[in-house]
Amino acid sequence: MNWSHFFTSSVGKKIIMACSGLFLIAFLLVHAGLNACIWAFDGGEMFNKAGHFMGSTVVMRILEIGLFVFFIIHIVQGVVMELQNRSKRGSKGYAVALGNRGSKWYSRSMAILGLLILLFLIVHLGHFWIPNRSNQGWLLGEEINLFKEMKEVFSNPVWVLLYTVGVIALFYHLSHGFQSAFRTLGLTNHKYINIIQTVGLIYNVVICIAFIMMPISFYFGWVQ
Amino acid sequence: MLDAKIPAGKLEEKWNNYKGHCKLVNPANKRKLEIIVVGTGLAGASAAAALGELGYKVKAFCFQDSARRAHSIAAQGGINAAKNYQNDGDSVFRLFYDTIKGGDYRAREANVHRLAEVSVNIIDQCVAQGVPFAREYGGLLNNRSFGGTQVKRTFYAAGQTGQQLLIGAYQAMERQVALGNVEMFSRHEMLDVVMIDGKARGIIARDLVSGKLERYFGHAVVLCSGGYGNVFYLSTNAMGSNATAVWKAHKKGAFFGNPCMTQIHPTCIPVSGDHQSKLTLMSESLRNDGRIWVPKQKEETRRANDIPEEERDYYLERRYPAFGNLVPRDVASRAAKERCDAGYGVGTTKQAVYLDFKYNLINKYGRTEASKQGIHNPDQETLIRLGKEVVKEEYGNLFDMYEKITGENPYEVPMRIYPAVHYTMGGLWVDYELMTSVKGLYCLGEANFSDHGANRLGASALMQGLADGYFVIPYTIGNYLADEIAVKPIPTTHEAFEAAEAHVSERINTLLNIQGTESVESFHKRLGKIMWEKCGMARNEKGLKEAIVEIKALREEFWKNVRVPGEINEMNPELDKANRVADFLELGELMCMDALDRRESCGGHFREESQTEEGEALRHDDEFMYVSVWNYKGDERMEMLKEPLNYEVIQPTQRNYK
């Protein structure tokens, strides 16, 4: 079995989804950790330092490209699989659906949730990443004050609401995605399933609360 | 005319001698020889796999949508083999002896001995194929006991032994399909045998999806199409199980052996109403741990659990202290019928007895488990809880099945059971080589008459199916085909194929054009009722004579008034059924004729005129020590031949399980 066969079979495609998903899960942890610096209550000093660290060295910028690659793989593969899987039902669907009797709604809605997250991601990049990198001149130039930027953006209730919706979508996406990734990689059995589900839940709750509290903290002026 | 071709020599050397001297076909010639296998149950799938492995070109047919669905799959309890893994005194001879005795001395010694010999190979073969048999904690194979024996020789896979064995054989066959040695035709039903120059040379089959008739050539034809219990309408057989393949063969000259020999299984879920379409077996293995009883008082109205111990009649333990609840099936069935007829039956219909697990659940499993877990002086509740867990492991799926069907929980209340038609010992007459009286036409498994005499012991059907398919036919068919290597495949445009197809086509057309008022199902039900009442668990001359008249009349009515909807060239399950029921209507009559001829009781065949004072079956070896072999002479005329049974090793006695 050559590599292309290995990764293009129905199981192989899932392995790609799982690996890229787990990478993104790891990234979210880093992202949330950095964001948490806003709660240093130092007028954004530590936060901007952290932001600067992530954007001002060649190594980080190269890793950033890697991150985008994984995002793109996860998104493209996800969309392609969804379309392929949908076509397997044949020309007619069921008149009465199984619905939630066999599975959780969000496990069946990964593509929709994923697309919601993608929309959110585009807005999010538009708010922070693009202005910052364009200010840097795409190289390692001067960065903008991200803390200030956040304050500004999150003073607008529309954006706060949108971020909240985005994070809720992320919560459900991860609720299935986290444990599903481990199943796909074959790491689930009766012994590990509980650990994986518990760790997944804790991770999910912590990450999502962290993300959601950010715009809220700014909006209500808890962080100055 | 009737030559069973039993090899000379001492009983235990016959099969080895045969294998040592039979003709062989060299590998290059095998590739030129084509074999048709009809049916893909244990016998058919194992035969197709084994013959394919040898290099023959095999075409396998089944009417189901997949070979894996044949009704062997429903066998629950286990498969016998004389492995003596339990060190309890088992041996090939003992399995042979038990089978002959269990069959009430109406089977051939040589065949049965061969069966016992190869039984040990079957287990090895199945284990190698990955059949997940039950095991002990030490990793070795486990056994349970079955009726009619005093050793533990039954190998099992929970309550799904048939399924696991069939999957094993099916996989072996699919491997040959992948290798190109076997060509599989599912949703195909054989509707005739094609004879050329006195030899079976092919079949006419109907593609059940398109409805088209198709012709297939084979140098030999092997029928593995199962039993004909569905003559009775209600039986434990699958809805599709039918006698059409063997009946067509019979009408083309293959003799029918012991057609009246039917097995009524003692532990089935009772009939609940007129809508009933089939009966469900509760494995005989349940009699390992379940005790059968009825109330001592007639017309008892209390619920089972409210009847105190001293008011229960454990009639099998009372009548047969040596074998107790594990008497052979025919004995257990008749005993249940006797109690119910005498007015002690239970349930709404009063046609049922109790099968109760409480005693062993508590005293056998509960106590063992408690002592394993170090619980001293456990209370009743703990014992029940612990016992339940073990029983669940052993029989869980059967208990679940019972609950789904009846709505009652058998862990709490005793099961209600009643005998039902289960297996047919009779079938196409075959010689030692499993060849019917038609050259080149073989018959394996339940479809033939050969190994079980007048009653089959539990867990022996799986054994026979696999023995025939894996270990007998690969040798014996070579002995015939060695002389056929010069025969080129005959084109299916040959006039014999033309004629056979035309004959089948005409019959189908007739069936469809009757357009009467009654459904096929209703005829089948009526036939079943006649058979069950007059040729069922107890038979007598008057009833059988009436039955013959009634069946004749019913058959006439069928051909005048049956209504088959739909068209020929399409998927038409009603037409498929009509074809099968038309054959049952002929076979049923033959069964009654045979039962009428055999004025003795033996095994599953109980003639009321012939019983001991205690109501046990009474044989008449002086008159009836033979296989009745029926020859179809055309135009509904039958002639009976007799194959005498010579017991050289075993001395037939009145069976005694007391």
Added chain:
Amino acid sequence: MEHYNMNLTLKVWKQKNSQSAGSFETYQIKEVSSEMSFLEMFDVLNEQLIHEGKEPIAFDHDCREGICGTCSMYINGRPHGPWHGTTTCQLHMRAFKDGDTIVVEPWRAKAFPVIKDLMVDRSAFDRIIQAGGYISVNTGVTIDGNAIPINRENADKSFAAAACIGCGACVAACKNSSAMLFLSAKVSHLALLPQGEIERKRRALDMVAQVDKEGFGSCTNTGACEAVCPKEIEITNIARLNREYLAAGLAADK
């Protein structure tokens, strides 16, 4: 158990053959006993239809004791109907009450084309087995059954996987029409036994390839298959299959 009679409305999928379009047909059926099995209710309905000179409904069924895997009805949106761990043939009418409307559809999957009415073609499953769902031993050349002890835990797990009856409910229930529960049960059955060890890698790879060729979707671990499986085959088997696939694919020589 109390029994009762009921009147029902049935909406059943009718389709002449694989080429035709098909549509729902509505039937009324009266005095159905709660003690009937679901298929016996269909028998009664078919009798009624034949008497009225109408076409009976074609459906697959055989053993009617929940083991052959032939029956395959999608009842009120659930494969094999409302009861857990139950095949259509074992479903009994006491699951329903008077006045109910029951919608019955065939399995729907591209890989299971409809043959007629409620019958579908599941031969894809046979071809998946042909791709490697066996142990390559010829008849009669084996060692003693007790020569290889097998630890009880693995033997039990193997058996639990081998309990699959190949009915296709997993495919019918899955939003992706994935056959992974079936495939994983087969692969697990053999991979858990020492006899299956030799061909273990090849088996996993070849069988996955065949599943793809047959046109089943990929598994997204929703668990619908496990919820409807009449033999309660566990989804952990799919994780095992993935493990087998990964190990085999990564260890392959080319």
